[in-house]
Amino acid sequence: MEIEEKQNPNSHERLRRVTPxxxxxxxxxxxxxxxxxxxxxxxxxxxxxxxxxxxxxxxxxxxxQIHWLILFPEENNDNNSCTLFNPDEKDKLYKTQDVGEEFAKSICRATYGSWLLMQDPLFTLYIVNLFTRERINLLPVELLWEGYELGVSSRKGRMKSRGGYVRSPVFWIDEKTKDYVVLWGLRDWCVFYSKKGDTSWNQIPQTPDCFDMVYKDHKLYFIGYFHSFKIFDLSGEIPQQIFEWSVFVDRSSLRGRGVWATTLVVTLTGKSLKVERVKRDCCFQVFDISSGRRINSLGDESILLDQGITVSANDTNGFIRNSIYFNNAYQKHATDMFIFNLETRKTEPLHTFDSFSFQFSRAQWFVPSFTLT
Known part of the structure; x- marks a missing residue:
């Protein structure tokens, strides 16, 4: 049976009208x-x-949404603009407008989206949006120092600078409502936090030995100096502890080499990792906190070490899978950012930046926000 296709004489006219x-x-x-x-x-x-x-x-x-790198201006630099690097555009750098002298002299302690948690030379903390310049001043922390110093000065002798006691600050902010929570720890005391509308810093008493923290999906992941690992739910008015574990890892592969630094990392699926940088070698070991076993592969993810998180790594976002992105802040005169590949156990520079223009110990990963203007 042959089928004859019949054309509607008006179809071409309708197609002409709807075709842009x-x-x-x-x-x-x-x-x-x-x-x-x-x-x-x-x-x-x-x-x-x-x-x-x-x-x-x-x-x-x-x-x-892909993480970018923000490189802050050096101190005493006449140019107060920041440089932005997108891993997906390796041959292109962007510059912000002049961020002002106060911002240039401040230190970025944490990021969330396009918002930065800054600490000025007087150790005052504030939140600022990199692109809109909107600023939120946080509560002063001076009221905490008197009691803290009285408790530790007798046994520690000479005090360090107050800013040195602020450990692992993290924060979250809602782009629309500007609700926020900021958390930071004192090693010998506990973790303090403040939310929008609070008139004082609040304590989380179950955190007396803060070493490192990660904030993700309204949960605070906490690891202490004495192998304690805890998770707190911050979705309510008061933080609630929902998990606790003692961390012990198998370091037999170190073969006498010590650990230079330890970082807590939370994966895309919520798995908690302990990342250790080995002394005398530019290499890392990754452990699953729940089992204590060493992990040799991150799959299709990569670790942003200073953020304490993993990100998806594929051909479209510029990140290399099964790798650790880190800066060389542990060394003096650091001149680059690096990638450590867990499979090959090799390290290579992320990008050949101009070492005379940037101070890489002040580099931070952040996620540019899509603001509607």
Whole structure:
């Protein structure tokens, strides 16, 4: 049986009417779908094409969020702008506008999205958005120091600077409501936290020996000096401890080599890892906290060591799978950022930056936010 295809004489006319004459006439739902797949850099480029694309960008929430590196200006540098590096665009660097002298003299202690937790030379803490410059001043911490110093000065002798006692600060902030929580620890006391609306710093008494912390998905992951590992749920008014474990790892493979530094890391799936950097070698060992066993593969993930997290690593975001990204802050005159591959056990530079322009001990990973303006 032969089937004859019949043409509607009006179909060509309808097709002519719905076919866009230019890229600016693409349907809004199609444009929105495209914008949701774009990276931060391409998103901002695309929304500048025309008014219709800009309108589509305002109705899109991209899911392709990739960590960038922010390199802070050196002290006593006349240029107070920051340099931004996108791993997906290895041959391109971006510069921010002048961030101001106060910002340039402050130290970034943690990041969340495009928000930075800064500490000025007087050890005052504040949160600031890198792009919008919106600032939130935090509660002063001076009231805590008197009691703390009275308790430790007699047995420790000469006191260190107050800023040296602020350990592993972490924070979270809601981009729309500006609700936030900031946490930091004192080694011999406990972890302190403050939320939006609080009039004083609050204590988490179950944390007397803070060594390192990670904040992820409204949970605080805590590891102490004496092998204690705890998880606190911060979704309510008061932090609730929901998990506790004693950490013991198999270091037989070290063969007499000591550990230079230890970092707590939380994976994309919520697994907790202990990462140790070995002395005399630019290499790392990774352990599963729950089992104490050494891990030789991260799969399709990579560790951002100073963030204490893993990120997805694939061909589209520029990160190399099964690797650890770290800076050489443990060495004086550090001049680069590095990648340690767990499979090959080799280290290579992330990028050949101009060592005369950047101070790499002040580099931080962050996620550029898609703000609607």
């Amino acid at each position: 004459k230019s890229w600016s006439e693409l349907p809004l739902d199609l444009l929105s779908s495209v914008f949701e797949c774009l990276s931060f850099a391409n998103f901002n480029r695309a929304k500048s094409v025309c008014s219709s694309w800009y309108s589509a960008s305002r109705q899109s929430v991209p899911t392709n």
